[in-house]
Amino acid sequence: MSRSRLRVEWRASVSLVGTVLRYLSVPLAFPLAVALVYQRDVLVFVATIVLVVGLGFALEGLDPDPDLGPREGFLMVALTWLAVALVGTIPYLVAGDGTVAQPVNALFESMSGFTTTGATVMGDISFDTHSRAIMMWRQLTQWLGGMGIVVLAVAILPELSVGGAQLMDAEAPGPGIEKLTPRIAETARVLWLAYVGITALEVVLLYGLNVAGMAPNMTFYNAVAHGLTTMPTGGFSPEADSIGAFSAAVQWVVVPFMVVAGTNFALVWRAVNGSPGRLARDTEFRAYLGVMGVVTALLAGLLFTNGATGLDVGAFVPGDVEEALRHATFQVVSLVTTTGYATSDFAGWSEASKYVLLFTMFVGGSGGSTGGAVKIIRWVVVVKAIRRELFTTVHPEAVSPVRLAGRVVDERAIRGIFAFTLLYFVLFFVGTVFVVVDAGRTGYSIDVLEAMSATASTLGNVGPGFGSLGPFGSYLEFSPVSKLFMVFLMWVGRLEVLPVLVLFTGAYWRS
Amino acid sequence: MSRSRLRVEWRASVSLVGTVLRYLSVPLAFPLAVALVYQRDVLVFVATIVLVVGLGFALEGLDPDPDLGPREGFLMVALTWLAVALVGTIPYLVAGDGTVAQPVNALFESMSGFTTTGATVMGDISFDTHSRAIMMWRQLTQWLGGMGIVVLAVAILPELSVGGAQLMDAEAPGPGIEKLTPRIAETARVLWLAYVGITALEVVLLYGLNVAGMAPNMTFYNAVAHGLTTMPTGGFSPEADSIGAFSAAVQWVVVPFMVVAGTNFALVWRAVNGSPGRLARDTEFRAYLGVMGVVTALLAGLLFTNGATGLDVGAFVPGDVEEALRHATFQVVSLVTTTGYATSDFAGWSEASKYVLLFTMFVGGSGGSTGGAVKIIRWVVVVKAIRRELFTTVHPEAVSPVRLAGRVVDERAIRGIFAFTLLYFVLFFVGTVFVVVDAGRTGYSIDVLEAMSATASTLGNVGPGFGSLGPFGSYLEFSPVSKLFMVFLMWVGRLEVLPVLVLFTGAYWRS
Numbered sequence A, B: 001m002s003r004s005r006l007r008v009e010w011r012a013s014v015s016l017v018g019t020v021l022r023y024l025s026v027p028l029a030f031p032l033a034v035a036l037v038y039q040r041d042v043l044v045f046v047a048t049i050v051l052v053v054g055l056g057f058a059l060e061g062l063d064p065d066p067d068l069g070p071r072e073g074f075l076m077v078a079l080t081w082l083a084v085a086l087v088g089t090i091p092y093l094v095a096g097d098g099t100v101a102q103p104v105n106a107l108f109e110s111m112s113g114f115t116t117t118g119a120t121v122m123g124d125i126s127f128d129t130h131s132r133a134i135m136m137w138r139q140l141t142q143w144l145g146g147m148g149i150v151v152l153a154v155a156i157l158p159e160l161s162v163g164g165a166q167l168m169d170a171e172a173p174g175p176g177i178e179k180l181t182p183r184i185a186e187t188a189r190v191l192w193l194a195y196v197g198i199t200a201l202e203v204v205l206l207y208g209l210n211v212a213g214m215a216p217n218m219t220f221y222n223a224v225a226h227g228l229t230t231m232p233t234g235g236f237s238p239e240a241d242s243i244g245a246f247s248a249a250v251q252w253v254v255v256p257f258m259v260v261a262g263t264n265f266a267l268v269w270r271a272v273n274g275s276p277g278r279l280a281r282d283t284e285f286r287a288y289l290g291v292m293g294v295v296t297a298l299l300a301g302l303l304f305t306n307g308a309t310g311l312d313v314g315a316f317v318p319g320d321v322e323e324a325l326r327h328a329t330f331q332v333v334s335l336v337t338t339t340g341y342a343t344s345d346f347a348g349w350s351e352a353s354k355y356v357l358l359f360t361m362f363v364g365g366s367g368g369s370t371g372g373a374v375k376i377i378r379w380v381v382v383v384k385a386i387r388r389e390l391f392t393t394v395h396p397e398a399v400s401p402v403r404l405a406g407r408v409v410d411e412r413a414i415r416g417i418f419a420f421t422l423l424y425f426v427l428f429f430v431g432t433v434f435v436v437v438d439a440g441r442t443g444y445s446i447d448v449l450e451a452m453s454a455t456a457s458t459l460g461n462v463g464p465g466f467g468s469l470g471p472f473g474s475y476l477e478f479s480p481v482s483k484l485f486m487v488f489l490m491w492v493g494r495l496e497v498l499p500v501l502v503l504f505t506g507a508y509w510r511s
């Protein structure tokens, strides 16, 4: 294929990726500061900043005056997540501590961070093995990835009309997202402020519990760490026992922040700015709360009846109302929003409970949030479109548009959502088989349910799975081939599948 | 709900179901004749005929002059398969032999027959336990079910425009199906003749192999039995070892008949009547052969490399070209067409081979054939529609219709196909969980892969699964609850999902 036939200005895309990398040096100052405070891994972050800035400038040199069309936009978005994931391995590799010093593991951990997945291959999550600065970098990758997703979902994807993404804001009555503020840059700035503000609020509340004597181990470091990984529905915790390491008060406080993190950010912004009533009228938000409520009730019933004994973390006996309700609420909210925190080792819960949790991994957060998976708004449209299909089966002559909040949903958006959801299931199915076969090849003992959880969890950017990849386990034992495959799933899943797959078509590059 | 508000003339539907039941007495004369010849179970079939005729007349009395609209058509179709499945249990129950004397098992076996699924709960498939007449009834239920499906798919569903079924014949260039002959009744008669003719040809060829000394155990009874269960892609065999009980020559002869059984019947009819070239030009037929060819090559490679040792039936060693090719071809054709015969105990093949086979269970035969599952034509449209979606992601302004054989496919048909395929996957997923959880509840040891095969195989009307429900095993060990659930899956799957689900909506009954 000769260069002249390409119809994509890939240099422009790569140049802008360079700009993103160069700006990455600014947040890198934060783990550097942590390294200076604790006097460990200082040079690691100095080296990383130098490399990132150098690489950024080099890439920018490819096209000093980049001009992006929609096509270059797709390429830039896909390459950005790939590039930051690659660059994000530098601290792990230079520090050289633990399992993430190995390149494939470093890439897995870094992609898991920037895609806000939270699946880990760290064999030992402790400050003995890893410095506080490295762990803060791990948390920070999620927070940065989440910010990128909010900007992408709210300000960029709707402009590109990607597979139903234009719907994301169809629900907000009144002015559309483009009227939130007149320009994309302004919208992004507003959302960035909200994102920072809510993160700060959580840090303050969590540390406040410590000051009030209700959470002895919620140090300031821990408060910041969990603040940074809640809003992006990330789920990385510097504690090996995740939120299970903390008091019940902490667990209850984290729940509403996860709920907010899974809510359409434009809706949150409007609700905070004087229109809280919109929340109650929003179809997607109601479906979101409804699903979480119903599944929580079901799971709380199962946990109340069976309890969860014999676990290292979050064990409880049958009949304890508060424990059953807390763990059910926390786990359902954590998995529906695709945060991935845990308060109890649900990989050791009953079979029935695990299937309930497997289902919740497909729900996903709201459109325009940092949540992953299929997303509530798509499920709402799929259910309505299937009901419409049943209706027109009986009334073939009827013209029966699908409506959301009284507005007719464009048929192209419905098509896009069907295509997305079907592709998602096909990827899940094929991915599960890939993982099982590869595990069989390498002698890693894993059953099909565990493989299903691995695929659903990485593709949906959820984080933990079942079995040895449970919430207090890791993905370490998978082969490098499986790990690279999951890196691909996290990347594809995070970017809404279609915009990445399109890069693999000839029509994208030449037509 | 008061009767007066119902908008469906259910009496008309039930009356016509009565007519179908009454006519069922005619083919019942065949197992009666077998019973007379072998002097066993004669009274069983006399009693069945009396009951069926009586019940038929009683139901017809509900509405002596039934008049069917489309809505009554749906109800009649769904009720017919339910009614014949219920009535079909009578011989098993009255004969009282073996495991199928138990009501739930009898219903499972009967529904499996009439839906041409071929999943069995017979604990002992032998003429010691069951009379030749009862076994012939079992084969005959599949042949009758297959005839019903051909008439339904080719002559009735397209009239009702069900979820993409109108597409079924979009592929045949030249005159549409309605021009095959001017009237539905005439079309049905023509297809019935073809169905009978091809069945007879297979019986003659199979018995011919016996006469020629190439198949000592292919008795005339066996030739008829397998003739009756190939064309409906049924898969019931009176031999416990299925086609594995016969010589390689028999196995090779059965393959092309399964291929024909999975081909659009209108296309077969046209090909036989002087237009064989149409086969080569038909997109669906080419995709059908292409998929079978590629998967066979893959599986033959796996079998050639690994062999399949230690099996009771169809064991072979690595490196045997003919064995690897024959078992790969037979099994892929058997599962893609959803026939379900076996020549080797594939439940004992390597893990990789089983996953390949699991995938083939989703492909399905052609539209307008007796094959089940998703069906090739829907996959062709799904793949084209997803490619269109990728294309319009890059070119949002483009108007890009999906074409089949040069003709634009109606967007409503595409919607219907998307809805069907997604519902199919959701049913598969939910069904698998149901089966696993219910097996756990009753202490039946089954892994998730086996449960997936059970759901895919019953929903897709394939027949065998893996593990204890392998091709030479049975579904006997499932709990009654799981069995009734699978009866539902076979019924829903056979009738293309949407026409059955629509009966569970309020809009069907009242709007």
Ligand SMILES: [K+]
Binding pocket: A116, A117, A118, A233, A234, A235, A338, A339, A340, A461, A462, A463
């Ligand atoms: K996550």
Ligand SMILES: [K+]
Binding pocket: B116, B117, B118, B233, B234, B235, B338, B339, B340, B461, B462, B463
């Ligand atoms: K079958």
